[in-house]
Amino acid sequence: MIEHLPTIAQLLKQLQQVPYLASKNIYRVVDYLLTIEQDKAEQLCKAILDAKYNIKQCDSCFVWKEHNRQCSFCDNAKRDATILCVVETWQELIAVEKTGGYNGLYHVLGGVISPLDGLGPEDLTIDQLVQRCIAPIQEVILATNQTPEGEATAVFIASRLKKQAIKVSCLARGIPVGSSLEYMDRLTVFKALNERRPF
């Protein structure tokens, strides 16, 4: 079989570790890589290695930053330094940023507590978060995902922050904009009912 050619087998082995390249897609990606011009492939590889070299995590909020520049959040005087939004990964950070409705700082946990995956609180940046929660920070928004692991992580963080004189909030749960009740799952409707607000 053609995927047993040594060079293709090695490329497949490397690509299989990249997320979101399912078995069908991976052949198209290999086909793309084999078909493009040599210099395009070199540009792609250069971009990957440049990113490895240039991009580091901010020591304070753990968001990616250029290693020789300041963090675009922590070192940005225009952002509100009294409020902190805690997200699992920078993908969630981008989702929050895209709303255009948040101007505070962030804290990237680097995942969620997930004993089945061998991830405990010590594997995340929770200790660093607790240390950050001093003046001028006044409020921490726990914006973990609405999954069992995300909620458990939020509960854990809230318990760690209990002693600190800080306001801890979480995202509102309810019916997504544009959805109809008919197609919503039971639990979401239940939460939306329970957490109803004055009209």
Added chain:
Amino acid sequence: MIEHLPTIAQLLKQLQQVPYLASKNIYRVVDYLLTIEQDKAEQLCKAILDAKYNIKQCDSCFVWKEHNRQCSFCDNAKRDATILCVVETWQELIAVEKTGGYNGLYHVLGGVISPLDGLGPEDLTIDQLVQRCIAPIQEVILATNQTPEGEATAVFIASRLKKQAIKVSCLARGIPVGSSLEYMDRLTVFKALNERRPF
């Protein structure tokens, strides 16, 4: 925004050209690339560049092969050299190979005739296919996809092969194994009826 960091923007630009990395997935891939060990990233880049260097198309059937080795189909004496299966790309070749029910040779077209995409017969390997259709080849199976473009390409190839004393066949159309009629589209049921066979 974090995706405007120059190094990340460049990586995103390069990755956006890779098929199947939709906007949501691409951030996870970038996250994967930023998170892995330096040497893993280097291995990935080496595999890409090795593939560019080592893998070439066979001059006869246009399947990928190691540049310093023989084609695993054309130069394989165990394969039946009297029958040729014409496929669009090597992804379809892999699908045919996986059946384990075909032992002949292949011919990869490199796509389909698609005027909207600016692809004409001269952009495919149709001329080379017609030239290949001499003894010992006795039968050509047109295994293009069941799309308008795939079928039009098959019709075009069949018309080009008309003058040659060669049997031209195509894949059977009908109800997929395991499917129920109720959920099949009308045209498939119509074709299955029309192309019914003795029980």
